[in-house]
Amino acid sequence: MLAAFAGKCLGGLLLFCLYLSLSGGSSADPAMTTQDASSQSQANSLTNMKNELNESFLEPMATTQIVSWQTQGRPSDPVTLEHEVSVPGPNLATKESRQTSSQSITSVQYELLLPGASGTSVETTISLEKVVEVELTCILDKEYSYLKSFQVSWKRGNETISHTNKTDNSWSIKVSVSDSSKLGSYNCTLKGEKELSGIFHLQVPKIKGKEKPTISYLRDTAVMTCECPGYTAISWTWYMTNGSKQIVINESLLADRYVISKKSASITQLKILKLTKEDGGEYWCEATFELGKSEGRLELKVLSFMAPLKPFIAIVIEVVILVALIVCYEIYSTKVKRTEAEKEFDQIEHLKSEDGGLESSEARQRRI
C-alpha cells in the first residue's frame, strides 16, 4: 500500500512537471500526446487525477519547466504515452510566472530518450499555442553508453542547427518559436556504430471537432461545438462550405439564424436556428493562436421528420399486430376450453344421474 502511494506521489510529481511545461489555462491537453483517440480519454482521466493531486501538492514555480517522454513507440510512430506519463492540464504555474515576469517569455524544455523500445527512431508531437522558447534535448539511454564515437547533428529539414552538449550523453538546441515559421519538425541524429534519431514535431494545437455528423431536423436548432482542450485560442472563426467555397459565417450577416458563442476559453459553439435543407454540409471552425491557425471539421445533416417517422410507424404496426395475434389466440383457446368444459360438465351430469356424487368425483380424480 505504501509503495503504491509512493509510486503515486512520484507519478504525480512527474505529472505536475508535465503540466507546467505548457502554458494554457484549460483542463486537458491531448493534442500534445498523439492522434490516438484513446490517449485523449486517458488524458481526461489523468486530468482528474492531476486535479486531485494539484489540490494536495503545493506548486513551487519556476520559469523553466521540464517535459520528458519515455519513448515506447515503434520506429517512426508517434510516441504513445504510457499510462504513468501524464498530460498537461490547468497551468497555474505558468500563469504565476507570467505575472511575476510579464515581459519574459516562458521557456520550456522537451527531452527525448533515445533509442526507442525497438528500432532506431522516435518521434513526438509538441503543441504550442503561445510564443515560447523551446529547448529540445536528445538523451542517449545509458544502456547505449557503450557507443563511444558518434556524431550528433540537429536538423530542421535541410537546415542544420548548432547544438550544445548538455551532458556527456545529451545534446540540445534552443529554438525561439516566435511565429509560425519556426514550427516544424526538428530532428537529432546520432551517427555512429548505430544510427539513432529523434524527431520533435512542433505544431499548433489540434482542434477537436466531431467525427460523426451532427443530425438535426428542418426548422429545428443545430448546435456544433469545437474545442481545443488545454489551450486558449485568441479567436475563433466559423466557415461553411458551399460547393467548393468557404464562406465565413459573419454573425452580423445572418444575425437571426446564426449564433456564435464562446463557451469558455477553449470552447466555441455555433448555433443555427430554423434549419433548412441547404444548411447541411461541412463546417469548419478555425482557431487562431499566436503561432498560427488550426482547423477542425464538422458535418451537419439536416433530415426531414419523415426519416424517423417510417421506422416509428413500422414498429407501431408490429406492436399492434402482435397484440392482436396474442388476443386472438387467447380468445380461440378460451373457446376451446369452454367447449371442453361444457362437454365434461355434460358427462358429469350423465355420470351423476347413474351413480352417486362421490363416485363421479372419484372418476374425475382418476381422469386427472
Add this chain to the structure above:
Amino acid sequence: MSPPVSSDLGYVPPDGGWGWAVVFGASISVGFAYTFPKAFTIYFKELQAVYSISYSQIAWVTSIMCATTYGGGPISSILVNRYGSRPVVMFGGLLCGIGMVSAAFCTSIMQLYICVGFITGLGLALNLQPSVIMIGKYFLKRRPIANGLAMAGSPVMLCTLAPLNQFLFDSFGWRGSFLILGAILLNCCVAGALFRPIGPGTTSVKTQVTVEGKGALKRDVTEDAMEMSSPTNLPMKNKTEEEGDRDCCEKINQYLDFSLFKHRGFLIYLIGNVLMFLGFFAPIIFLAPYAKHIGIDEYSAAFLLSILAIVDIVARPTTGIIANSKWVRPRIQYFFSFSIAFNGMCHLLCPLASSYTGLVIYSVFFGLAFGMVCAMLFETLMDLVGAARFTSAVGLVTIAECCTILLGPPIGGTLIDTFGDYKYMFIKCGVVMVLAGTFLFIMNYYNYHMLAKEEKERKAKEEDPKTVRTENEGRNNWIKETTQDGPELEPLREEQEGPKKEVNGIIEV
C-alpha cells in the same frame, strides 16, 4: 397426484404452459424498466449542448425517471389490485410510448423532465410491478426459476438497448431517437397482452378443488371470462359479509394492504433491503470512472461493464435454478442474505485490484453477485408474504427502497469528491451490504424459528375434530409433504377460511 390447492392463491398455478410466455413478457417489461434510465445517458452530451445546461441538470432526467419508477410502486399495486395486471401493463406501455414521443418535440429542459422523467417513469413503474406480480400468479413450484429468467431480461435488454441507442442517435439525432424509442417502448404493451389473467375462477376444470357439486362447477365455468386476478379475500368477503359493513381500514387494505406492516417477514425484508440498496447501485455507476481513474482507457473500461452484463445474464437464471432446488428453496432467505454479503465482500476487496486483470476479476464476481441478488429480490418477498399479498407488498417495498436507491450514488459521489479516492466509496458500499446481509441472515433465522413454532401451535389446535375437516386434513398432509412453502404457512392460515366457507356453502346447497 397431490391435492390441487397448494397456496394462498386459492388455485394451483400452472407452473408452466402459458406461464413461460408470461415469463417472456415479464422479462421484456422488467428489462425496459431497469435498463431504460441507464441506456438514456447516451443522449446527455447532446442535450447538454442543445439546451445549454450543466451535467447535473441533465442528470436530473434519469433521477426523476428512477424515482418515479420506484415511487410509483404503490400506484401500481393499487391499480393491479383493482383492475388486474394486464390492463395496467398495457396502459403503462402506452404511457411510456406517449412520454417518449412527446419528448421528441420538447423545446425546454422542463418539458424533458416531465415527458421523459415523469411520464415515462410512471409508465415503467406500471410495467415493472405487475410483471413481477404475474410471475407469482403463474408459478409456485418453479417460481425461483421463473423469477430468475424474468430478471435476466434486464442485462439482456441492457446489452441490446445501449448499442441500439447509439445507433439510433448516430442515424437520427436525438429527436428522431426519442420518437423511435417511444415506439420501441410500446412493445411493453405486447408484454402486457401476454399477461393472461389467472385466478381461482379462470383455471381449467381439471384443476378444481376435489369435493365439489355441480353448482360450483357451473359457477366457475361462467366465471371464466371474468378478470379474477384480485385477491381471493375479496369475493369471499362479498359472500360472507354484508355489503356496507366493511370498515374503512379493510377498504383501504383491499387496494393497498397496509396490514403488511404488521407482518414480521415483510418488515425484516423491508429493513434489510432498504439498507442494502444504499450500496447496491453505486459501484456499477462508478466502475468505469474508477477504471479510467487508475489509468485504463475508455474502451477497456466500457468492456468491464460488458463483462459484468454478460456474467449477469448467466448468473440470474442459474441462481433461479439453484434457488429452486430442494436444498435451497426452504431456506431461500439464507441464500439471499449470503448473496448480499458476498456482494459486499466483492466491493470491500475491489480497492485491492489495481491492475486491469484485477478489475476484470472484480467485474466477474460483481456480475455474479449482482445477478444472484437481483434474481432473488422478488422471489424472497413472495416467499415471505405469499403471492396474494405480494401485490401490495411490492408496491410498499419499492417506494421505501426508492429513497435509498436515489441516495446511494450521490453519497458515493460525495465520498469520492471529498477523499479524492474511489476506495472509500467501495468500502462504504461493501460495509453497508455486508451489514444488510448479516441483518437479514440473523432476522430470517429468527423468522424461520418463529414460523416453525406457530406452525406447531396451529397443528396442535387443529387436532380437535370439527365439522368439515377433510379439506383441512388434506391440506395439512400436503403441507407436511412439501416443506418448501414453509414461510407461506402464515398467510395460508387466513386463506383456509375462504375455500372452507365455499365448501360449506356448497354442502348447504
